Amino acid sequence: MLVTIGLGLLSRKIPGLPAWLSKGAGDALYATMSFWLVGLFVPACRTAAASVVALLFCYAIEASQLYHAPWVDAIRATRLGGLALGYGFHVMDLIYYAVGVSAGAGIERAWRLRRERPS
Secondary structure (H helix, E strand, C coil), X not given: CHHHHHHHHHHCCCXXXXXXXXXXXXXXXXXXXXXXXXXXXXXXXXXXXXXXXXXXXXXXXXXXXXXXXXXXXXXXXXXXXXXXXXXXCCHHHHHXXXXXXXXXXXXXXXXXXXXXXXX
């Protein structure tokens, strides 16, 4: 999880990376992190179910960015609040989230297959 967070933060700082790619990578890694968190808090959760929960969580956060009450904008104005809740709604983020959750699910499935393979 720490590697995912580090890569997500780093993705916004790589010089020369196109803006759409650095933002997209950060959003995808946010979704991957959400997938990891579902697995952490519900370890018995199947990969498909964890994917749905993580994707719905990310979509809910994105939809919440359409709401701009002073109290929530004050939270978003902080570094941690902005990283967790985002700043503004972008339709492309929904695609980035799907890519990130899919990547997390793919990594988990590959890991499980590797562990279950006889030596």
